[in-house]
Amino acid sequence: MAEVRLRVNGADHPLDIQPQVSLLDALREHLGLTGTKKGCDQGACGACTVLADGERINSCLALAVQYEGAEITTIEGIDHPLQAAFVRHDGFQCGYCTSGQICSAVGMLAEHKEGMPSAVTGQGSGSHLSGAEIRERMSGNLCRCGAYNGIVEAIQEVAG
Amino acid sequence: MTQTLPETTTTRESVVGKPVDRVDGTAKTTGEARFTAEFSHPDLTHAALVHATVSRGRITAIDTSAASAVPGVVTVLTHHNAPALKSPRKVTPTDLSTMASGTSVNYLNTDEVHWDGQPIAVVVAESALAAREAAALVRVTYETAESTVDFTAEEPAAKPQKNNLVMQGSAKKGDAEAAFTAAPVKVDRRFTTPPLHHNAIEPHATLAVWDGDRLTVHDATQSIDWLRSHLALRFGIPTRSVRVIAPFVGGGFGGKGFIWAGTILTALAARATGRPVRLVLTRESVYRTVGGRTPSTQRVALGARTDGTLTSLIHTSVTRLGRVGGTPEAVTSQSKHLYAAENILVRQNLVELDLVSNAAMRAPGEAIGTFALEASIDELAYELGMDPIELRMHNEPERNPIDGKQFARRHLREAYRVGAERFGWADRTPEPRSMRDGRWLVGMGVASAFHPSMLFVANVVVRLSVDGTVLVHCGLQEMGMGSATVQAQVAADALGVPVESVRVEYGDSTLPMAPGAGGSMQTASVANSLLAACEKLERKLTKLGRSPQESPAAVLAREGLPSLEVSVGSDTRLGRMAGQLRFMSKFLMDQRRWMKAALGAHFCEVRVDPDTGEVRVSRWTASFDVGRVLNAKTATSQLKGGIVMGIGMALAEQTLIDPRNGRIMNPSLAEYHVPVHADIPPIDITYLDEPDPTMPLGLVGIGEVSITGVAGAIANAIHHATGKRIRDLPITLDKLL
Numbered sequence: 001m002a003e004v005r006l007r008v009n010g011a012d013h014p015l016d017i018q019p020q021v022s023l024l025d026a027l028r029e030h031l032g033l034t035g036t037k038k039g040c041d042q043g044a045c046g047a048c049t050v051l052a053d054g055e056r057i058n059s060c061l062a063l064a065v066q067y068e069g070a071e072i073t074t075i076e077g078i079d080h081p082l083q084a085a086f087v088r089h090d091g092f093q094c095g096y097c098t099s100g101q102i103c104s105a106v107g108m109l110a111e112h113k114e115g116m117p118s119a120v121t122g123q124g125s126g127s128h129l130s131g132a133e134i135r136e137r138m139s140g141n142l143c144r145c146g147a148y149n150g151i152v153e154a155i156q157e158v159a160g
Numbered sequence: 161m162t163q164t165l166p167e168t169t170t171t172r173e174s175v176v177g178k179p180v181d182r183v184d185g186t187a188k189t190t191g192e193a194r195f196t197a198e199f200s201h202p203d204l205t206h207a208a209l210v211h212a213t214v215s216r217g218r219i220t221a222i223d224t225s226a227a228s229a230v231p232g233v234v235t236v237l238t239h240h241n242a243p244a245l246k247s248p249r250k251v252t253p254t255d256l257s258t259m260a261s262g263t264s265v266n267y268l269n270t271d272e273v274h275w276d277g278q279p280i281a282v283v284v285a286e287s288a289l290a291a292r293e294a295a296a297l298v299r300v301t302y303e304t305a306e307s308t309v310d311f312t313a314e315e316p317a318a319k320p321q322k323n324n325l326v327m328q329g330s331a332k333k334g335d336a337e338a339a340f341t342a343a344p345v346k347v348d349r350r351f352t353t354p355p356l357h358h359n360a361i362e363p364h365a366t367l368a369v370w371d372g373d374r375l376t377v378h379d380a381t382q383s384i385d386w387l388r389s390h391l392a393l394r395f396g397i398p399t400r401s402v403r404v405i406a407p408f409v410g411g412g413f414g415g416k417g418f419i420w421a422g423t424i425l426t427a428l429a430a431r432a433t434g435r436p437v438r439l440v441l442t443r444e445s446v447y448r449t450v451g452g453r454t455p456s457t458q459r460v461a462l463g464a465r466t467d468g469t470l471t472s473l474i475h476t477s478v479t480r481l482g483r484v485g486g487t488p489e490a491v492t493s494q495s496k497h498l499y500a501a502e503n504i505l506v507r508q509n510l511v512e513l514d515l516v517s518n519a520a521m522r523a524p525g526e527a528i529g530t531f532a533l534e535a536s537i538d539e540l541a542y543e544l545g546m547d548p549i550e551l552r553m554h555n556e557p558e559r560n561p562i563d564g565k566q567f568a569r570r571h572l573r574e575a576y577r578v579g580a581e582r583f584g585w586a587d588r589t590p591e592p593r594s595m596r597d598g599r600w601l602v603g604m605g606v607a608s609a610f611h612p613s614m615l616f617v618a619n620v621v622v623r624l625s626v627d628g629t630v631l632v633h634c635g636l637q638e639m640g641m642g643s644a645t646v647q648a649q650v651a652a653d654a655l656g657v658p659v660e661s662v663r664v665e666y667g668d669s670t671l672p673m674a675p676g677a678g679g680s681m682q683t684a685s686v687a688n689s690l691l692a693a694c695e696k697l698e699r700k701l702t703k704l705g706r707s708p709q710e711s712p713a714a715v716l717a718r719e720g721l722p723s724l725e726v727s728v729g730s731d732t733r734l735g736r737m738a739g740q741l742r743f744m745s746k747f748l749m750d751q752r753r754w755m756k757a758a759l760g761a762h763f764c765e766v767r768v769d770p771d772t773g774e775v776r777v778s779r780w781t782a783s784f785d786v787g788r789v790l791n792a793k794t795a796t797s798q799l800k801g802g803i804v805m806g807i808g809m810a811l812a813e814q815t816l817i818d819p820r821n822g823r824i825m826n827p828s829l830a831e832y833h834v835p836v837h838a839d840i841p842p843i844d845i846t847y848l849d850e851p852d853p854t855m856p857l858g859l860v861g862i863g864e865v866s867i868t869g870v871a872g873a874i875a876n877a878i879h880h881a882t883g884k885r886i887r888d889l890p891i892t893l894d895k896l897l
Binding site for chain 2: 039040044078086088090092093135139142148152
């Protein structure tokens, strides 16, 4: 077992866990923060996306013990205009990928603000966050219900 | 209870059809919505499955010693020590829940192995981590038997599917073969489609708790009621002793409609250990224990006169079942209804393989059948030198082509007209490879969408309170369709109350029985009963002397009544049986009288890289004839969702099965490619909003129609862009080089 102190949504949580426990399992199973979802447990679907010091990560591919000292933000700690925009634009159906989409979008907006390029940057969009930019940057978050249009519209509205 | 002053007037604008936000929107965007795996219980244990690694045979030895020694393991269940379980029953029309069994295998009650992946042991442990570690340590020895797993090799030996009450294996009108031979213009093509998987992002999960002989199950299910009956049957307890809870389901698409091993084994493990058990399937376990869409081979032969009049339409198919179960897919369904061919022959054939049963997946049958039919129509249009829409309109039927029945409603012409205008079809130059955008080859294609409409029985209870609130009780399931939202709209209009004052409680078998979320019929079925309940309530209010200006709550206030309740349907055993019989007779009568369907026209534009063969879908317009739409927002989303899944089917998705041993080779979301954000352009959805006169409120189901025709439209657009006809899905870039 390993002792680790996780800081999640502004609160400290001392945990005594096995070293192979993923950050995702630590959140869901040990801290009861079930807003973060497990879709594949292999880093392929993005449902488990959380923010670590503001950066989006797949929490299923992160070991909890590596994140001591980091500021983890999960959907439960998010209070962002994106959430209402997702409802307005119907950016979800079943809701299972939604926490990951929203956390990912928050991280993505910050990345874009910092001037981080994507594979489509430079293809005419400039600093404006175009639909193509959003789609490229959000492609790590799968939505099997196919609510992609609504998600992109919601992000675009909030990005301004 | 705080008593707000009831509204006194009833004149208000209708909310049916309006883009009302989802009632569960906040819960889903804040992480508050709890899915099955997120429920807990004191003393909870966790399970993991051990899968068979041979495709057919018998377990001769199973060594669980290393697994049992893992710290935290409570027990390892195998066929040696698992409690007895009753076998699934044969399908019977008096109890439709008998259709719910995913397979006929009596898990852990047999040493027989029927497919590679069949669960043969369950580890129960204090943590999910320990259970998974121990599951990997179970050592199994098999005596293998010869198995048949290769669809391509077995397909020539397929046998005809028999006709039954609800599904035809074959149908004909006239002599299609002779007419085909005589036709001056013809195409005769073979198409193939691969196995596919639903891949709901929420993996299947179950939490089972026994209290004596009473069983409570949280389950990611599309079929609360069938699951309840099925569990009662398997564990030999009365149906009333089983409770199924599923408030939110993280996508289903058919994959959670049947009852698969994971659910049964969780309840069995809880029975064996006397402790609550939770099983969350790994993504790989979902692939290996839950069936997916069957592969198919199809022949479409079309014969026409030189003016485009279809004289012959032949559509035959081969699909597979598991030797341990599965349902035939109505691959040729749309071919009986879409075109006014003078002679028609459809025939479905089946092979049985040693694989897990196939399962319904969004528009089973039509999703792949429309690919072959609509691509063939496009090929015929090119043979004739006709515009593909013109050819379709030339053969648009006045009555149902196969049997001359009346259409309940059919506005496909109008759907094409509206769609063509929005899409800009007139700008298309018909010659293949004639349109370019820089280096990209541009192509445009169309295809029709078709899915039959049905109604099932649903029971509801509606309670009006003196504070003006309306509570609707119905055990329906919500997996993203917006069910609670749209039913609240229905009740609000029917009773003349604000939609905010209606609350729908759902997702629990203690509520009145609702149909499963499948076959695009839940919404219409529930709305049907809800309307009847609201009418009953209105009658009661009239008896209480309601004046036309008086709001429902005002009547209660005047009479000093705290609430007024009505119900439609009965949840007693006899009541349910009567309901099912009523449904079956109405279904059969309706089928004789009407052809009812959701229809649509897809318009797609693709760009193909001439050097790499990469295909990008760049534009999409779809125009639907789906009766009256209940909620512009959720309906549009659902229609888009089917198109997104169809784009995946057309261009990327396939489950790869090792032809030697039947093992799925890509059981992960990294290797099975579903569409991502970057694959999906803005989709333009439009619908005619013409009510269906034979359906409640004029609505027809829309959950499946939009995936049909998608692959056909894309294949046709790719041909237009490149001049290449690809008749084998998915259309990956290697096929275009």
